[in-house]
Amino acid sequence: MLSVPSATVIPTLPCRALDDSLPFYRALGFDVTYRQERPNPYAAVRREDVELHLFGVPEFDPAQSMHSVIVLVPDTAALHAAFAAGLREAFGKVPVSGIPRMTRPRRMQGTRGGFMVVDPGGNWLRISRQRTESDADLDGGPQDRPAEEEGRLARVVAAAARQADSHGDEAAGIRMLETGLTRHAAAPPAQRVPALVYLAELHVRTGDRDAAGAVLAQVDALELSAAERAALAADLASAAQLLLDR
Incomplete structure (x- = not known):
């Protein structure tokens, strides 16, 4: 060869x-x-x-595009932050719905964590974290799948992200999150925040601003300790940004 x-x-x-x-x-x-x-x-x-x-x-027709590119990087969060800063400087906000758009970095069931960028041509840039020697199997690595101690809602979010972010099926992601939040209604507030913020994001993506606002109101009503707010800083910042962008 x-x-x-x-x-x-x-x-x-x-x-x-x-x-x-x-x-x-x-x-x-x-x-x-x-x-x-x-x-x-x-x-x-x-x-x-x-x-x-x-x-x-x-x-x-960009809406009919089936083109995608996989981009592997060491730090998806850092690249997302750089992309977001550039988009805000150029266009005033980060587009989260329609074409073009960009999702937030998050874990997805069965895959390495990452985020998606859909360009104006409807092409998907699938940004994923590079695999390292310390990673376990792809479907079970500590950085690729929510840990047990994070609770069942974390696994719901990962499964919903696989549908909504990776496959582009926001409706399926919304159904999974709503079902999970109902099923695990007794979950601690800190575990509910990521699921609620993601649900609000998906409502924004699908154009349902009223539903997004109602979900974000639930986030605002949750009682969190200072330590929990610090740990959830990225999610709470995303919630605040969604309020501005929606």
Whole structure:
């Protein structure tokens, strides 16, 4: 078999127009390294070791795109924070519904934790944490599956994320979260917060702002200790941001 140790693989992704997609990628911190309009719209973008090529198809429908790219990084939270900062600077907020959009980093059942970016062409960038030697099996590693002590709602959130974030089925994610929250109604407030915040996010994604507001009101009504608020700082910050963005 021919060895190709120095091979480079570059995904090529469709978009309706380069002027739709390039500003989005610039906001994510990518540099535009090449662009042409004739004989066909084509561009290349790069951020550190990640290189993507884009081609324009005026009649293309982003909602029908089935293209995706898996990007493995050491720290998904840090990259998400950088992406979010760039999107807020460029567009005033992080889009969480429609096309384009970006999800929050979270664990997903049976996969390494990560987040999704859907670009203006409807292409999915699936950002996932790189596997390390200290990881256990993919379906059981301590960093890939909620620990028992985190409670059953953590496993509900991971299962819902697999449907809503990884598969794009927000309705299924909402059903799972609502069922889980009802079934585990006696769960401590600190365990309910991540599930409620994620449920609110999915309602925002599906355009049900009233439902999102009602869920966020539940979050606000929960009694949490100072230590619990510190541990849930990321979730509570997301809840506050959802109130602004919805």
